[in-house]
Amino acid sequence: MTTLLHSATAVDARGETPDAWILLDGDTIAVTGSGAERPVADETLDLSGRWIAPGFLDLHAHGGGGEDYATGDLATGLAAHRRHGTTRTVVSLVSEPIEVLGQQLARIADLAADDPRVLGSHLEGPFLAESRRGAHAAEMLRAPDDATIDRLIAAARGTLRQVTIAPELPGGLDAVRRFADAGVVVAIGHTEADAATARAAFDAGATLLTHAFNAMPGIHHRAGGPVAAALDDERVNLELVLDGLHVEQSVAAIAFAAAPGRIALISDAMAAAGAADGTYRLGTLDVTVRSGIAMVAGTETIAGSTLTLDTALILAIDALGLSRSAAVAALTATPARILGLADRFGLLAPGFAADIVVLDADDAVESVWANGVIAPSVVE
Ligand SMILES: [Zn+2]
Numbered sequence: 001m002t003t004l005l006h007s008a009t010a011v012d013a014r015g016e017t018p019d020a021w022i023l024l025d026g027d028t029i030a031v032t033g034s035g036a037e038r039p040v041a042d043e044t045l046d047l048s049g050r051w052i053a054p055g056f057l058d059l060h061a062h063g064g065g066g067e068d069y070a071t072g073d074l075a076t077g078l079a080a081h082r083r084h085g086t087t088r089t090v091v092s093l094v095s096e097p098i099e100v101l102g103q104q105l106a107r108i109a110d111l112a113a114d115d116p117r118v119l120g121s122h123l124e125g126p127f128l129a130e131s132r133r134g135a136h137a138a139e140m141l142r143a144p145d146d147a148t149i150d151r152l153i154a155a156a157r158g159t160l161r162q163v164t165i166a167p168e169l170p171g172g173l174d175a176v177r178r179f180a181d182a183g184v185v186v187a188i189g190h191t192e193a194d195a196a197t198a199r200a201a202f203d204a205g206a207t208l209l210t211h212a213f214n215a216m217p218g219i220h221h222r223a224g225g226p227v228a229a230a231l232d233d234e235r236v237n238l239e240l241v242l243d244g245l246h247v248e249q250s251v252a253a254i255a256f257a258a259a260p261g262r263i264a265l266i267s268d269a270m271a272a273a274g275a276a277d278g279t280y281r282l283g284t285l286d287v288t289v290r291s292g293i294a295m296v297a298g299t300e301t302i303a304g305s306t307l308t309l310d311t312a313l314i315l316a317i318d319a320l321g322l323s324r325s326a327a328v329a330a331l332t333a334t335p336a337r338i339l340g341l342a343d344r345f346g347l348l349a350p351g352f353a354a355d356i357v358v359l360d361a362d363d364a365v366e367s368v369w370a371n372g373v374i375a376p377s378v379v380e
Contacts, residue, residue: 001026003369004041005356007048010034012348013261013329022052024354027116027372031350047358051324054332054346055087055355055370056309059162059264059339060122060211060239062092063271064308068281070094070104072271074111074118079375080274081267084308085331087355087370088119088345090161092268094283095125095133095140098148102155109159116371119339120159123152124210127175128190129166132215135296135303136190137284144175153182160184161339164210166191167201180205185339187239188226190215198226202233208338211268212238212255213247214302231258237338239266240330242315243307245293253320260326264335265312270294270304310357310365317363 003024010020010032021038023031031039058081065080067073069091078089091108093101105121112118125136127144142148144165153160162185165175179186188201189210194217209216209230217225230236242252242265256263267273271280272289279297280287282304286297292306309331316327329346336346345353354372357365368375 002030002041002043004038004044005047005052005358006038006044007046008050008052008358010052010348011324011328012054013325013333013346015325020052020348022348022356024356024369024372027354029348029350029352029354032348049361050366051359051363052348053328053357053359054348054352055357055368056085056313056331057088057119057335057339057345058086058267058269058309059090059335060092060124060266061086061089061269062094062282062304064269064273064275066271066275068271070283071281075115077271078115078117081269081308082117082368082370082375083365084274084310085313085357085365085368086267086309087353087357087368088117090119090122090339092122092124095128095136096283097140098126098151101126101152105152105156105160109155109157112159119341120161121156122162122164123160124164125190127163127165127169127172129168129192131192132166132190134190134215134301135282135285135287140284143169144171146174146178149175149178153179153184162187162208164189165201165206166193167204167206168193168197173200173204176201176204176206191226192217193226195224195226195229198229199233202229202236207236209236209238211241211246211266213251214241227255231255234262237262237264237334239264241266241268241305241307242312242320243305244315244319246302246305249315249319256320256322256326256330261329261334263330264338265309265316265330266335267307267309267312268304269307273306273308310363314363
């Protein structure tokens, strides 16, 4: 089954192509081009006046559509985000007892084997600083040790994509090395690390900063902390939650300017993304969502977001003034490169996954193909 999308403006990390066409063949982009000379396909769609972009790849999400990915119906949650352009997801787990995390990792491994749109898991805990725990339960936090690390890696059966570690913990730098040696992308986050400790973690193999600026020391002019250390290091990428709440607009703009091509926009979404306000669970904690703002119940601590990545794209273009190509890259090519998947995801190019987001002239998501399958319309 082949599908030809034509007469749209294609946009990806390489730039914009007017009057573009893309031929999808099953789960792969077969051919791309521009102009009136186009291949014949089983199905042809005229997308005049629209943008087409690669599907968004979310490195960090806990849920959506009312469902918590760790404990609830993953398919419903993923479908909620897919309506907003996210075609591939790394499922993030908050801190739990090791046995529970092992069960959750095994379940995600099963789901990833059945559904290629699940890229694997992200262990956001439990190796985190208690003072920067955010929405992780204090009693679940611990320092890393080799046996625990090996147990978690084994439970995921090759699907553990990412781990977040506070490198200042006892054994923290050894843990960075051990996970990195196992092929896991190591992020530092939920941390009190100063710049020197962050640099030591990067030298040990960490390549990512988990939700930059949130749950870590900020940038002080005489103490740059982990954010300045990451911005300053070409080996390191930064996750950013661009929802107008987690990071002030001018600060987000500084990050993009200081680290072009190294910022990955993530949702860090919890179950209420694409769902109603109310009370939800995140791990063992109750989370109250009011006006779309998620907080640990009874506190002022932000507990993830209710962001979908289409909103992050619009904020990046309209509020930060990024070029459309740079904004799209932060949702596509950059996260794909971070995961080592840049040969299959993140570009509108032959051989890449048939993951396509169609945006109308106002950048609202109109339709989405994920792994070659069109998702239900977002028009509500
Ligand atoms: Zn998170």
